[in-house]
Amino acid sequence: MVPGLDCGQDEEEFPNRTAAAIAVRSRVLQCRDAKGVILLDILPQGQCINAARYCSTLDRLKEAIRRKRPGLLRRGVVLRHDNATPHSANLTQQELQRYGWEILPHPAHSPDLAPSDFHLFGPLNCHLGGMAFKTEDDLISELRNWFDNLDVDFFRVGIDSLLSRWQKCIKLHGDYVEK
Secondary structure (H helix, E strand, C coil): CCCEEEEECCCCCCCCCCHHHHHHHCCEEEEEECCEEEEEEECCCCCCCCHHHHHHHHHHHHHHHHHHCCCHHHHCCEEECCCCHHHHCHHHHHHHHHHCCEEECCCCCCHHHCHHHHHHHHHHHHHHCCCCCCCHHHHHHHHHHHHHCCCHHHHHHHHHHHHHHHHHHHHCCCCCCCC
């Protein structure tokens, strides 16, 4: 099986998250596989992800794969991203078709199947809980440090658990996994 990449990005804000975590959640796009982060893209404050920005990130991801995972582009990339508008836009679909990457489909309104939701942002929220940052650069530095210091098993477990969650979703006939 070709290693999968998970590009988790979520624009939703949830009321049970701290203010810092909400702000970070809507601005972090991280692309990872079972070995760790391949690309971390943090949007500047006040910017939103759109199809053009997402395509630009995909270009940077392709270069990061070439540098960090030699041979993966030849073997084939399987990309898992949700169905947010920037991901499903025609511009994005054309770009992905040009790359020849396989897209793992994501059921609509299924955050319980997004590794960024069920595996990544909980620990990140715990880490950031109670922290205050004087500058944007301080926040970005802390985020990069946190991602850089995660154990490689953290990423493998997140990717591996996706399979069991998909199987559970199928068994539940598409219902939420975490009910």
